[in-house]
Amino acid sequence: MNTTSATTSGNETIxxxxASTTMGALILGLVFLLGLPGNIFVMWSILARARKQNITTLLILNLAIADGSLMALTPFFIIYLVLKTWMFGNVMCKVLFYLCLLNMYASIYLITIMSLYRVLAIRWPHKVRIVTGQKTVMRALGVMWVLVMVASIPAMIYRKKTEVSTRLVCDSFHDTKKDVMIQYMLELVIGFCIPYSIIVISYIGILRRIQQTRFGRRVRSEKLILAIVVTFCVFWLPYHVINMVQVRDTCCALLSKPSSRNYKVAGSTVAAAFAFISSCANPVLYFFAGKSYxxxxxxxxxxxxFERTGLDSATRKSRQNSQNSRDKENEANSVMLKEKEPDSTTDSSSNQVKPVKNGK
Known part of the structure; x- marks a missing residue:
C-alpha cells in the first residue's frame, strides 16, 4: 500500500x-519545568488542602490532571526535536500523539463545562443546584472523558513512524485526500469551533448578567475563568490555523492549484510546541489570582x-439576601427605638410629677 503523508510530501518533514526544532525544544523545556510541578501543586492543593470540594474545584482538578499528564509526555518530544529523529518505535508514536490530542479535547471541553456552569450559576442561581448537582457533574465528566477518548482515535489511526529523507519521523500519513480532510476537519470543528461557540455564548450571558448587578464581588471568579478561556484560545489558535491551512492545501491539491506547503511544514513544529504552553499557563494564572492569600x-x-472561586452565585445571593434582611431588621429596630423615645420621656416626666402632688 502506497501511503502519502500530509506533511512529508516532497521529502519535507517537520x-x-x-530553527523551528530548536525553538520548539526550548518552548517544551520551559513548559515542562513550569507545567509539571505547577499542575501537581494544583492537584495537591485541591485533594489535600481544600476544606470542601465544590463543582468548580472538581472541574479545575480534572483540568490539572489532563494538563499534568501532557506535561509528563513532553520529554519524549524534546528528545525528538533535539535528535531530529523518532527513536521510540511505532507504538509510542501512535500512543503519545493520541494522548496529546486527548488532552486538547479534554481541556477545551472541561473549560466549556466550566463556562456553562458559571452562566447557570449567574443567571439562574436558585435552579443551578437542581440542574448541576455533584452526581450530575460527575456523570457529565465521565461521559466527556469517554467522548474525547473516542474523538482522539483518528490521531492514532493516521499516525505512524516511517523513514523520510533518511530520517525517522512520527507524523500523519493518509491513504487518500479524503482522510486528510477527515482528520483535520474533525480537530478544527470538534476541538475548536463547537466548544468555543458555546463558550462565547456563555460569556456573553455572564457579562450581561454582571452588568445588571451592583455587587462587584461576583466579577472576581468570572475574571479568573475568563482568563483560563482566553489563554487556552490564544495558545491553541496557531495550531488550528495550521489545520485550516492543511485543509486548504488539500482542497488546492484536489483542484490542482498551488498550495502553501512550506508555510505549513515550517510552522507546524512551533505551533504544536506553542499549544503546550496552555497546559502550564493555568497554574501561573492561579498564582497571580491568589497572591493576596x-x-x-x-x-x-x-x-x-479555589474555595472562593467555587463559591457559586446562589450561595452569594443567599448571603446577600441574609445581609439585606439583617440590615432591614436593624433599620426597623432603630426606627422603633426612636419612636419609643418620646413615650419613655413622657412616662419618666409623669413619674417625677406624681410624688410632688402626693407631697401636697
Whole structure:
C-alpha cells in the first residue's frame, strides 16, 4: 500500500528546519519545568488542602490532571526535536500523539463545562443546584472523558513512524485526500469551533448578567475563568490555523492549484510546541489570582482561592439576601427605638410629677 503523508510530501518533514526544532525544544523545556510541578501543586492543593470540594474545584482538578499528564509526555518530544529523529518505535508514536490530542479535547471541553456552569450559576442561581448537582457533574465528566477518548482515535489511526529523507519521523500519513480532510476537519470543528461557540455564548450571558448587578464581588471568579478561556484560545489558535491551512492545501491539491506547503511544514513544529504552553499557563494564572492569600494562608493559598472561586452565585445571593434582611431588621429596630423615645420621656416626666402632688 502506497501511503502519502500530509506533511512529508516532497521529502519535507517537520524536523528538517533547525530553527523551528530548536525553538520548539526550548518552548517544551520551559513548559515542562513550569507545567509539571505547577499542575501537581494544583492537584495537591485541591485533594489535600481544600476544606470542601465544590463543582468548580472538581472541574479545575480534572483540568490539572489532563494538563499534568501532557506535561509528563513532553520529554519524549524534546528528545525528538533535539535528535531530529523518532527513536521510540511505532507504538509510542501512535500512543503519545493520541494522548496529546486527548488532552486538547479534554481541556477545551472541561473549560466549556466550566463556562456553562458559571452562566447557570449567574443567571439562574436558585435552579443551578437542581440542574448541576455533584452526581450530575460527575456523570457529565465521565461521559466527556469517554467522548474525547473516542474523538482522539483518528490521531492514532493516521499516525505512524516511517523513514523520510533518511530520517525517522512520527507524523500523519493518509491513504487518500479524503482522510486528510477527515482528520483535520474533525480537530478544527470538534476541538475548536463547537466548544468555543458555546463558550462565547456563555460569556456573553455572564457579562450581561454582571452588568445588571451592583455587587462587584461576583466579577472576581468570572475574571479568573475568563482568563483560563482566553489563554487556552490564544495558545491553541496557531495550531488550528495550521489545520485550516492543511485543509486548504488539500482542497488546492484536489483542484490542482498551488498550495502553501512550506508555510505549513515550517510552522507546524512551533505551533504544536506553542499549544503546550496552555497546559502550564493555568497554574501561573492561579498564582497571580491568589497572591493576596499567600501571606495569610501560606502554602494553602491556592486551596483557599479555589474555595472562593467555587463559591457559586446562589450561595452569594443567599448571603446577600441574609445581609439585606439583617440590615432591614436593624433599620426597623432603630426606627422603633426612636419612636419609643418620646413615650419613655413622657412616662419618666409623669413619674417625677406624681410624688410632688402626693407631697401636697
Amino acid at each position: 524536523v528538517d528546519s533547525t 499567600i501571606r495569610r494562608e501560606g502554602m494553602e493559598f491556592m486551596a483557599r482561592l
